Each structure stands twice: as structure tokens, then as C-alpha cells.
Amino acid sequence: MPRFHTGPAPARRDDWHTLRALWPYVWAFRARVSLAFACLVLAKVANVVTPLYLKDLVDALGVPGTLLALPVAALLGYGLARLSTSLFGELRDALFARVTQGAIRQVASRVFEHLLSLSLRFHMQRRTGGLSRDIERGTKGIGFLLNFTVFNILPTLLEIAMVAGVLLWRYDWVFAALTIGTIGAYVAFTLLVTERRMVYRRSMNALDSQANGKAVDALINYETVKYFGNEAYEHRRYDHDMAHWVDSAVRNQVSLNLLNMGQGMIITLGITALLWRSAAGVVEGAMTVGDVVLVSAYLTQLYAPLNFLGFVYREIRHALADMERMFDLLGNRQEVADRADARLLATRRATVRFRDVDFGYESDRRILHKVSFDIPAGATVAVVGASGAGKSTLSRLLFRFYDVDGGAVLVDGRDVRDYTQASLRAHIGIVPQDTVLFNDSIAYNIAYGRPGADQAAIERAARAAHIHAFIMSLPQGYETPVGERGLKLSGGEKQRVAIARTLLKDPPILVLDEATSALDTRTERAIQDELAQIARDRTTLIIAHRLSTIVDADRIIVLDAGRVAEEGDHAGLLALGGRYARMWQLQQSGLDEGQGNLTDTVPK
Structure with a gap:
């Protein structure tokens, strides 16, 4: 018998496997991806060039008054660079919006199609609430991963490389070494601590799905809960899982605070060292005030995204953990599958x-x-x-x-x-003993036997099932909603709707x-x-x-x-x-x- 994934996620997994699973859905929009990446590069080039024009402005305005002249070229260059940064950034976002939403749609549609193709055995073993929560978190994780990778991770890494190159080109190697060293220490610390924190996130996901599954199960079977007076029992079961979820959530938050403290220390030390080195260069006469402004501007530009990079990386890891369970659903084998040479059955009289x-x-x-x-x-x-x-x-x-x-x-x-x-x-048509209806109108539930059937055909089937008169007695007639699983109808009424549905299928x-x-x-x-x-x-x-x-x-x-x-x-x-x-x-x-x-x- 096949084994289905129903328990908590493993403590570790291959995130590259998840990324490889996502890549075909992203690459389906390859033209937009390429254009968005080109806009990303142009935006970052303009952003790195901006402080160079600012340095020229400061140096031009720092001469004696008798020599002072309006630095028109530097002003125009600075304005054009700032405008280009904003323009190409917005264009990148606009181009990539359809990539993100399109990938989410395709993945969600593929998972839904796959779930419908799985065997009855799988669906009898799963919990609807936990399954829906896995899909919801997974699709949100895709959006987060794509947006923050394209809009934050790649631009920040590209900008860091460009800034290091400029510093190495214009100044001695110490500036580039301090910049790369600070960033390297920051990234290494973030990776190390985040990896240790992921066990809390996975535990939170598993407990959240488990608690949600129990809650949905109890709500779907509301009448049974009330029949046996088990409201307090169901509440205790739900609250027990939520209590464990709180423990994991608190550990997750405390570890986050420790991570933020360490990141702040590394960034502060790096910035202080760079400012000290540039200030010393001015005192020695090797650098101008404009050079100090340039280094300071680069540090300011990098500080915000670099500080945000830690948050983004953590959230990307969380998104990968969220996507993990959803993509694992696609790994469930289709127990009952069509043969490669399967033929179509076409007959009106079958043995x-x-x-x-x-x-x-x-x-x-x-x-x-x-x-x-x-x-x-x-x-x-x-x-x-x-x-x-x-x-x-x-x-x-x-x-x-x-x-x-x-x-x-x-x-x-x-x-x-x-x-x-x-x-x-x-x-094959069936009228089952336990009739379950969709939370929609009576007309919709009858027409489910033959989607697209007209109203006349629906009413003929209802008359044959002896339910037309009852439906017409209702204020909304055929548009009357039946409620969750048909709870607004009696057992006999539900069964007659099921009979009409099968008669319509013919x-x-x-x-x-x-x-x-x-x-x-x-x-x-x-x-x-x-x-x-x-x-x-x-x-x-x-x-x-x-x-x-x-x-x-x-x-x-x-x-x-x-x-x-x-x-x-x-x-x-x-x-x-x-x-x-x-x-x-x-x-x-x-x-x-x-x-x-x-x-x-x-x-x-």
C-alpha cells in the first residue's frame, strides 16, 4: 500500500529541490523574467552611480568662493541617476507582477488537479483543514519567495558587488575588504542562526495544520458534536495543539531577537571601521570631503537593504518551509492511473x-x-x-x-x-446512501450531473425525482442555497436532489x-x-x-x-x-x- 505524507515535516530538507520544482512555472514567463532582470540591472547601475555625482557636487562646492561655479553636469547627472533608479525599479515590478501571480496560479491549479486525481484511499486518510492550510501557505510562500528574491536579494547582492568594485577602483583595497568582510560575516551569521531556527517554524506549521484540521473537522460535523455534548472536548483538543503552537512561536520569536542583535552588532562594527578609515584618509590628505561623502552614501545605501536582507532571508527560508508541504502533495503517487493504451468506453447498453x-x-x-x-x-x-x-x-x-x-x-x-x-x-451514475451536496444552490447541485445543462433539463430531472414542487415552494426556488454539505435540507430532500442529479446525467x-x-x-x-x-x-x-x-x-x-x-x-x-x-x-x-x-x- 502506498504511504501518504500526513505527519510533520522533516527537520531538514533539500531546499534546492523545492526551488527546482518551482522553476518550470517561473520560466514559463521567460520573456518577462528576462526583461525584469534587465530593468533590475539598470536600476542598480543607476543607484550605484548616484553617489559618484554626489561626490563631484561636494568637491565642486568645496572650493574657495572666488572659484565657485554651478556644477551643472554633476547636478543633471545626479538627477538623471535618481530618476533612472526609480523608473527602472517600477518597470521591473510591473513586468514581474504577472510572473509572480501567473506562477502562483499554475502551481495552485496543478496541485488542485493532482489532488483530484489521487485515489479515494488518500482522501479518506487526509484532513481537509490541514490540507487546505498547506496549500494556502504554500501559494503565499511562492509569492513571497519570488517577490523578495527578485526585488530584494538579487538587487542587494548586485549592488554590493558593484559598490565593492567602485571602492576597489577608486581607493585602496582596505575599503573593499572591509565592505566584503562585513557582508560576509553578516551573511554567515544569518545563515547559521536561521538554519537553527527553522525547526521552530516547521514545528509551528505542523501544529497549525493539525489544530486547523481538528477545528474544521469539528465544524463540519457540528451536529454530531452537539448531539453528544462534546463542545468542551473539541475545544480542549484544539486548545491543546494551540498551546504547543504557542511554545514553538515563543521560541521562534526569542531566537529572532537574538539574531537581530547579532546582525546589528556586525553592521555597526563594519560601518564604524569604514568611516574611521575614510576620515583618516582626509586627515592624511589622501581623500577629499567628497570621498567621505561617497563612502558614507554607499554605506547608507547598503545599510538599509543589508539590514532588510536578514529579514528577507529568514522569510524566504520560512516560505520554502511553507512551500515544502504543498509540493510534497505533488509527490503522492496516483494509485489508480490510466494505462498508456487505455481506450475510451462508448456504449449505451453495457454489460x-x-x-x-x-x-x-x-x-x-x-x-x-x-x-x-x-x-x-x-x-x-x-x-x-x-x-x-x-x-x-x-x-x-x-x-x-x-x-x-x-x-x-x-x-x-x-x-x-x-x-x-x-x-x-x-x-455510470450513482445515487449514494450518504448524499453530500455542494454549498451552492439547488439548481447548481442538480446541474452537477451534467454541467452546462439548461434550466428546462434541470426541472425535468427534478420532476422525475419528485422534488420540483418542493423546490418551487421555497422563496428562492431553484436558487435556494443548500448550506455546507446540504445541511439546510432534510435527509429525504438531499436524496431526491441526488436522484435528480443522476437522472440528469442519464x-x-x-x-x-x-x-x-x-x-x-x-x-x-x-x-x-x-x-x-x-x-x-x-x-x-x-x-x-x-x-x-x-x-x-x-x-x-x-x-x-x-x-x-x-x-x-x-x-x-x-x-x-x-x-x-x-x-x-x-x-x-x-x-x-x-x-x-x-x-x-x-x-x-
Whole structure:
């Protein structure tokens, strides 16, 4: 069985792996990236040239009054350099905006598409709240990483290199050495301390996702929480995780304060040494006042971005940690995948066959054992049995949410693994026992069976499901919102919406999984007649608990502990006097066979 990532992130990882994963999405906008980089270089060249014009101004104005003249060239050069810095910087930002947002869109879309392609097993193991939080943080991390890398890290590093080159060109090597040494010490200290701090950030992320997952889980199952009076219990669980999150957050903040203190000391020492050296040069007559202004201006220009560089680097590392969990989602293997030579299923009359099917959700717990039966085209076959007998598993295998461990499920005589999943599922419609609706309108939920269907088709399906009159009685009619998971509708109303949705899909294969279990007797009879009419021309698999709903089935399969115990039509099974006859007798007498195992109530 594949293993899925559900726990905390590892203490260390290869950040280059994350960057390599992001790069194709950025390079898709290569023309904009190239233009933005050119603007970046031009902006920094203008920024480095600006203090040179300032030095010329100071030296020109520092001569005796009799020789003083307006330094027009220096003034114009200074103004043009300042303007160019701003102009090219803004142009860079404008060009790169679509790169950042476009990359975020493509990554988010790719992750969403991949999650939808993963197996049902993955989605049964994950927590929705934690998963959504990982994606949210990851997409924000992409924006932060790209913006601060292009707008801060690269420009600052480029400016540092240019300033060091100018100082080395105009003055002795001590100025360049002091500049590079200060920056080297600053970067080394930042890298060392930040690496040690990352464990706190990863711990915060894991605890945040865990707490959010529990909160969303409790809110989704709000009614169950209220039924059992477990509000305080759910609050304690949530608060327990948040308390651990606070501990990690405090450690993270304290370590940040220590990092800022160390960075401040290094910058202060470097600036003091450079100013001392330039002041000494003026005293010695080797440098002018303009030279001191030049060095001071460079230090001022570098101080702010260099001080910000520490913050940016820390946040980039945090962004990489945030992106880590999102990109890890793309690493989850698609358990059920189309074969390279998979073909399209195209038919209006399909046969279905289960041939010696073995299956288990876990390797050490088998659900189905050598199950075999056929559903001819246009026929109706019902499967009955106690809870846990494997009835609903049959529909999941038919939809190919899972692949069988042994045997095969065949449609039109061919293994379902030979078809594309999209074309296979397009031919199957299901009315499930547990109907979940989208938090949208009734019309949207019915139209989900065939996106793009017009209003007339939606209303025809609603009439066939005997829910049109109810919908029209509502103030907003078909535009009535159903709430989270359809909580604003009763169980019967939700099930009728699900029936209408499936009728709108109009599939050649129909699966009815306890399709009328939540309906009252009168509505159930009306819908049973309609379903019987609809199923007449379709290959139909009925998974049933109430035997009265399947007496007209062409064939009835009795499952017991994942094995076919009996099969035949209703009359034949009653005459057999076995398990089915016992179930019928119990239900007719008002008892509920679902309260116990089939093997507990039927003599061997």
C-alpha cells in the first residue's frame, strides 16, 4: 500500500529541490523574467552611480568662493541617476507582477488537479483543514519567495558587488575588504542562526495544520458534536495543539531577537571601521570631503537593504518551509492511473461482470473473496447482506476508485483497467446512501450531473425525482442555497436532489446504493416506481437493505462476509429457505436485520 505524507515535516530538507520544482512555472514567463532582470540591472547601475555625482557636487562646492561655479553636469547627472533608479525599479515590478501571480496560479491549479486525481484511499486518510492550510501557505510562500528574491536579494547582492568594485577602483583595497568582510560575516551569521531556527517554524506549521484540521473537522460535523455534548472536548483538543503552537512561536520569536542583535552588532562594527578609515584618509590628505561623502552614501545605501536582507532571508527560508508541504502533495503517487493504451468506453447498453474479485482496503483485512456475478445489459441485479458484507465496495470497484487485488471487474467484456477513468465514470451514475451536496444552490447541485445543462433539463430531472414542487415552494426556488454539505435540507430532500442529479446525467449504468433509505414510505414508493422506470433500459446495480425495494430485480445476490452466499430471483430465494428467506421473514415481522451480522441470525 502506498504511504501518504500526513505527519510533520522533516527537520531538514533539500531546499534546492523545492526551488527546482518551482522553476518550470517561473520560466514559463521567460520573456518577462528576462526583461525584469534587465530593468533590475539598470536600476542598480543607476543607484550605484548616484553617489559618484554626489561626490563631484561636494568637491565642486568645496572650493574657495572666488572659484565657485554651478556644477551643472554633476547636478543633471545626479538627477538623471535618481530618476533612472526609480523608473527602472517600477518597470521591473510591473513586468514581474504577472510572473509572480501567473506562477502562483499554475502551481495552485496543478496541485488542485493532482489532488483530484489521487485515489479515494488518500482522501479518506487526509484532513481537509490541514490540507487546505498547506496549500494556502504554500501559494503565499511562492509569492513571497519570488517577490523578495527578485526585488530584494538579487538587487542587494548586485549592488554590493558593484559598490565593492567602485571602492576597489577608486581607493585602496582596505575599503573593499572591509565592505566584503562585513557582508560576509553578516551573511554567515544569518545563515547559521536561521538554519537553527527553522525547526521552530516547521514545528509551528505542523501544529497549525493539525489544530486547523481538528477545528474544521469539528465544524463540519457540528451536529454530531452537539448531539453528544462534546463542545468542551473539541475545544480542549484544539486548545491543546494551540498551546504547543504557542511554545514553538515563543521560541521562534526569542531566537529572532537574538539574531537581530547579532546582525546589528556586525553592521555597526563594519560601518564604524569604514568611516574611521575614510576620515583618516582626509586627515592624511589622501581623500577629499567628497570621498567621505561617497563612502558614507554607499554605506547608507547598503545599510538599509543589508539590514532588510536578514529579514528577507529568514522569510524566504520560512516560505520554502511553507512551500515544502504543498509540493510534497505533488509527490503522492496516483494509485489508480490510466494505462498508456487505455481506450475510451462508448456504449449505451453495457454489460457488467464481477469475476473472482478479491479486494481489501488493508492488506491484512480482506473485504471481498472470489465474488462473481453478471449484470446483463438492461438488467437489474440487487446485492443484499448485513452491514460490512462488502456491498458498497462493489460500487467503488465498478467506478474504479480502487483496483481489485485479484480477479477483474469487466464492462462490455473488457477489464475496467483497460478504459480511461473519465470515460468509464461518464457511463455510470450513482445515487449514494450518504448524499453530500455542494454549498451552492439547488439548481447548481442538480446541474452537477451534467454541467452546462439548461434550466428546462434541470426541472425535468427534478420532476422525475419528485422534488420540483418542493423546490418551487421555497422563496428562492431553484436558487435556494443548500448550506455546507446540504445541511439546510432534510435527509429525504438531499436524496431526491441526488436522484435528480443522476437522472440528469442519464448514464447507461446505474448504481443505487440505498437510494431511498432516507425517504418516508409514501415518497419512497413514488420514487421506487420512477427508479424502476428509469432502470428499465439501463444496466442497474442496486445495493439494498430493505428487501421490499428489490423484489422485482432480475437477480439478487446475497453477500455474507464478502462471499456470495446465495443468488437467484426473489421467489427462488424464498423457496430456497436460506439466508435471504430469513432476512425477508425478519423484515416482514418488523425487525431490522441490519442490527446484527447476517451469520448471527441465519442458521448455518
